[in-house]
Amino acid sequence: MKTSIGPMTVLHPHPVLVIATYGKDGRPNMMPASWGGICCSDPPCVAVSLRKATLTYHNILASKAFTVNIPPVDYYKEADYAGVVSGRTVDKFKETGLTPIKSDKVNAPLIKEFPLNLECQLHSQTEIGLHTQFIGRIMDVKADENVLTNGQPDIEKTKPLIWGSFGSNSYYAIGGKIGPAFTTKKIR
Amino acid sequence: MKTSIGPMTVLHPHPVLVIATYGKDGRPNMMPASWGGICCSDPPCVAVSLRKATLTYHNILASKAFTVNIPPVDYYKEADYAGVVSGRTVDKFKETGLTPIKSDKVNAPLIKEFPLNLECQLHSQTEIGLHTQFIGRIMDVKADENVLTNGQPDIEKTKPLIWGSFGSNSYYAIGGKIGPAFTTKKIR
Numbered sequence: 001m002k003t004s005i006g007p008m009t010v011l012h013p014h015p016v017l018v019i020a021t022y023g024k025d026g027r028p029n030m031m032p033a034s035w036g037g038i039c040c041s042d043p044p045c046v047a048v049s050l051r052k053a054t055l056t057y058h059n060i061l062a063s064k065a066f067t068v069n070i071p072p073v074d075y076y077k078e079a080d081y082a083g084v085v086s087g088r089t090v091d092k093f094k095e096t097g098l099t100p101i102k103s104d105k106v107n108a109p110l111i112k113e114f115p116l117n118l119e120c121q122l123h124s125q126t127e128i129g130l131h132t133q134f135i136g137r138i139m140d141v142k143a144d145e146n147v148l149t150n151g152q153p154d155i156e157k158t159k160p161l162i163w164g165s166f167g168s169n170s171y172y173a174i175g176g177k178i179g180p181a182f183t184t185k186k187i188r
Numbered sequence: 189m190k191t192s193i194g195p196m197t198v199l200h201p202h203p204v205l206v207i208a209t210y211g212k213d214g215r216p217n218m219m220p221a222s223w224g225g226i227c228c229s230d231p232p233c234v235a236v237s238l239r240k241a242t243l244t245y246h247n248i249l250a251s252k253a254f255t256v257n258i259p260p261v262d263y264y265k266e267a268d269y270a271g272v273v274s275g276r277t278v279d280k281f282k283e284t285g286l287t288p289i290k291s292d293k294v295n296a297p298l299i300k301e302f303p304l305n306l307e308c309q310l311h312s313q314t315e316i317g318l319h320t321q322f323i324g325r326i327m328d329v330k331a332d333e334n335v336l337t338n339g340q341p342d343i344e345k346t347k348p349l350i351w352g353s354f355g356s357n358s359y360y361a362i363g364g365k366i367g368p369a370f371t372t373k374k375i376r
Contacts, residue, residue: 001332001333002289002298002300002305002330002331002332003330003331003332003333003336004292004328004329004330005328005329005330005331005336005339005340005341006328006329007231007232007325007326007327007328007329008232008326008329008340008341009226009228009229009232009233009234009326010226010304010306010329010340010341011203011205011225011226011234011256011258011304011306012203012258012304012341012343012346012348012362013201013203013343013348013350013362014203014225014226015199015200015201015202015203015225017199034225034226035225035226035227035228035229036225036227037199037202037203037222037223037224037225037235038197038198038199038202038222038223038237039223039224039235039237039316039319039321040197040223040237040316040317040318040319040321041197041223041317041318041319042317042318042319043195043316043317044195044196044197045197045316045317046197046199047225047227047235047321049226049227049228068199070199070200073366076366076367077367077372077375078375080367080369080370080371080372081372081373081374081375083370084370084371084372084373085373095375096375097375101190104192110190112190116198116199116200117190118198118199123316124314126312126314128227128228128231128233128311128323129228129229129230129231129233130228130229130230131227131228131229131230133227133228133235133323135316135321137195138195138196138197139195140192140193140194140195141192141193141194141195141196141198142190142191142192142193143190143191143193144189144190144191145189145190145191148191148193148355149355149356150355151193152193152196152198152353152354152355153193153196153198153200153353153355154355154356155200155201155352155353155355155356155360156352156356158200160200160201161366162201162350162362163369164343164344164362164365164369165340165341165343166340167336167337167338167340167341167342167343168337168342168343168344168365169368169369169370170365170366170367170368170369171365171366171367171368171369172343172362172363172364172365172366173363173364173366174200174201174350174352174360174362174363175360175361175362175363175364176360176361176363177352177356177358177359177360178261178264178349178358178359178360178361179264179265179268179358179359180357180358180359181268181351181352181357181358181359182268182271182272182357183268183272184265184268184269184272185269185272185273186269187265187266187269187283187284187285
């Protein structure tokens with residue numbers, strides 16, 4: 001039976017997107033965000049929503065760039081920590097030991113230890129309410145060679161972190177393969 | 189070592205969001221979309237990007253409403269099929285055996301067999317390029333009682349489908365719990 005649970009912001013699953021930016025002083029910062037996803041194939045774009053209260057919000061507006069870095073399950077504590085503390089008072093890269101490296105295409109750092117990194121130029125932003133949605137044009141994707149299969153990032157190798165939403169409020173791994181996509185031409 | 193793989197639209201993981209709408213003639217339709225996610229906490233909003241070529245695009249513009257339904261792994265063939273055929277030529281509900289039921293709050297059907305359903309009023313739309321991003325204000329969420337834990341949808345019970353992106357081009361299940369979220373105050 002269907003129960004009304006009110007207008008909750010719940011989807012299953014939510015990604016864990018670690019957004020990395022430079023401040024005006026050149027200092028790298030990062031924060032995890034789960035309000036986001038790909039939003040256009042051509043031009044290739046990704047959307048990420050952030051609160052004005054975050055340092056990342058202001059860094060993106062100043063630098064017009066950000067990267068989206070996919071944390072593997074082995075780094076769940078580092079990704080989680082980056083959402084608990086503020087870049088205004090803590091150097092999150094120093095405290096986590098993660099390494100900011102220069103992007104080729106945009107003015108934002110990549111996180112070296114995370115195997116999948118999207119370099120994004122700010123395309124536009126929209127104030128929705130508590131959150132502002134930033135749309136980034138994906139200028140390039142960097143991936144660790146060891147997570148590629150036939151030149152494509154392989155989710156069985158990137159082992160991404162998933163956030164289970166407010167219910168469990170826990171992180172999960174990817175599970176078993178269910179079946180191939182875009183193949184079902186008949187059900188019965 | 190980091191390799192450049194070009195400006196791909198790849199994130200790990202992508203959700204599988206089955207968007208349900210009514211046509212002008214009142215006929216229910218549905219299609220899966222992976223370009224989307226929550227985009228604001230207050231007002232609660234979800235973003236979904238669709239191509240103009242889809243019937244769903246036109247249905248949303250006409251009805252100003254849609255629902256986001258989360259398919260469980262047991263229904264991966266139904267969700268996949270809904271993305272392979274067009275609602276212009278096929279009655280996808282009839283062919284899949286899925287059941288459209290009336291929403292309380294918006295002019296769009298819920299998919300009965302999917303345990304988590306977001307009722308959305310069209311908030312705004314943005315033409316990005318090949319895709320148009322629709323932002324829906326979440327007016328209510330319906331959930332099957334048996335997927336709730338302490339009144340919240342539990343990802344271990346909804347068992348959502350995940351799309352593994354272009355690399356594997358396969359669907360996956362949620363895997364094991366990695367750890368609690370929003371708790372890491374110190375790394376070392």
